[in-house]
Amino acid sequence: MKKLICILTALLILCAAAVPCFAEETADIILTVKAEQEPKENVVVYVYASKDSSLYTTEFYLTYASADLEFIENSIRPGDAVDGLNPIVTATEVAEGKLKISYTGTEPLDEAGAICKLEFRAERSTSAPIFIEIEHAETFDGEHIRALTAKGEGTRANVTEQ
Numbered sequence: 001m002k003k004l005i006c007i008l009t010a011l012l013i014l015c016a017a018a019v020p021c022f023a024e025e026t027a028d029i030i031l032t033v034k035a036e037q038e039p040k041e042n043v044v045v046y047v048y049a050s051k052d053s054s055l056y057t058t059e060f061y062l063t064y065a066s067a068d069l070e071f072i073e074n075s076i077r078p079g080d081a082v083d084g085l086n087p088i089v090t091a092t093e094v095a096e097g098k099l100k101i102s103y104t105g106t107e108p109l110d111e112a113g114a115i116c117k118l119e120f121r122a123e124r125s126t127s128a129p130i131f132i133e134i135e136h137a138e139t140f141d142g143e144h145i146r147a148l149t150a151k152g153e154g155t156r157a158n159v160t161e162q
Contacts, residue, residue, distance in 0.1 A: 027050075027148075027149045027150055027151035028053050028137070028148040028149045028150065029049055029050055029051070029053035029055055029137055029148050029149070029150050029151075030049075030050035030051075030150070030151045030152070030153060031047055031048065031049060031050070031058070031060060031115075031132055031134060031137075031150065031151070031152045031153070032047070032048045032050065032132075032152075032153045032155075033045060033046070033047055033048075033062070033130050033131075033132050033152075033153065033154050033155045034046045034048065034155055035120075035128075035130060035155060035157030035159070036157075037122065037157070037158075037159055037160060039160070040162060041162075042072060042075075042119040042120060042121055042122075042162070043069060043119065043120040043121070043122055043128075043157060043159050044117055044118075044119055045062070045117065045118050045119070045120060045130060045157075046079060046114045046116075046117045047060075047062075047079070047101070047114065047115055047116050047117070047132065048079075048081075048112070048113060048114050048115070049081065049109055049112055049113065049114075049115050050112055051112050053109065053137075053139065053148060054108035054109065054110065054139040054141075054148075055103075055105070055108060055109040055115070055137060055138075055139060055148065056104070056105055056107075056108045056109070056138055056139045056140040056145075057102075057103065057104040057105070057137070057138050057140075058102075058103050058115075058134065058135075058136065058137040058138070058148075058150065059100065059101065059102045059103075059134075059135040059136055060100075060101055060132055060133060060134045060135055060150075060152065061094070061098055061099065061100055061101070061132070061133045061135065062091075062098070062099045062101055062118075062130065062131070062132055063097060063098050063099075063130070063131040063132075063133065064097055064098075064099075064120070064128065064129070064130045064131075065097060065126075065128050065129055066096045066097035067123060067124070068122070068123055068124060068126050068128035068159065069120040069121070069122060069123060069128050069130075069159065070120060070121040070123055071091070071093060071099060071118070071119075071120055072118075072119045072120060072121060075118050075119035076089055076090065076091040076101070076116055076117070076118040077089070077116065077117055077118070078115070078116055079113060079114025079115045079116050079117050080113055080114050081109065081111055081112065081113025081114050081115060082105060082109060082113075082114075082115050082116075085105040085106055085107050085109065086105070086106045087103055087104060087105040087106070087115070087116075088102070088103075088104045089101070089102070089103050089104075089115075089116045090102045091118055099118075100135075101116065101118075103115055103116060108139050108140060108141075120159075121162060122159040122160055122161050122162055123161065124161045125159065125160045125161045126158075126159060127156050127157070127158050127159075128156065128157050128158075128159050129154065129155075129156050130154055130155050130156070130157060131152075131154035132152035132153070132154050133152055134150040134151070134152050136150070137149075137150035
């Protein structure tokens with residue numbers, strides 16, 4: 001009986017140790033891309049932060065089909081969720097169809113919503129893919145900078161040539 005209890009205890013411990021291996025990795029923050037276009041207007045692309053992640057700074061790449069969309073330089077603006085944070089938001093074209101976007105807030109982001117928006121001109125009527133790839137995301141607690149686990153979700157936008 002003692003052997004059986006020892007074996008069952010050992011199996012129970014092994015199973016308990018294996019459970020985290022099967023757990024899905026969760027992100028501290030998810031950045032989601034959404035696009036909208038009013039008739040005869042530019043395509044507005046929003047980058048949303050998923051929750052109150054205390055996001056302080058992030059850099060990510062936005063990839064789009066350059067045959068479908070043309071980035072309008074200097075069109076990047078802070079989003080509604082970061083109105084009171086006075087962030088610095090920049091977009092630099094690093095390759096055709098690829099922008100590097102940097103976001104730095106003066107305070108950590110404490111709510112979900114749009115962190116930035118930018119505009120594109122539709123080159124043709126199509127369903128254009130827009131992808132996001134996060135380089136890094138961090139928060140700052142006043143003393144330490146801490147890396148956030150970040151995940152990006154892209155989109156497809158139905159756009160109409162102007």
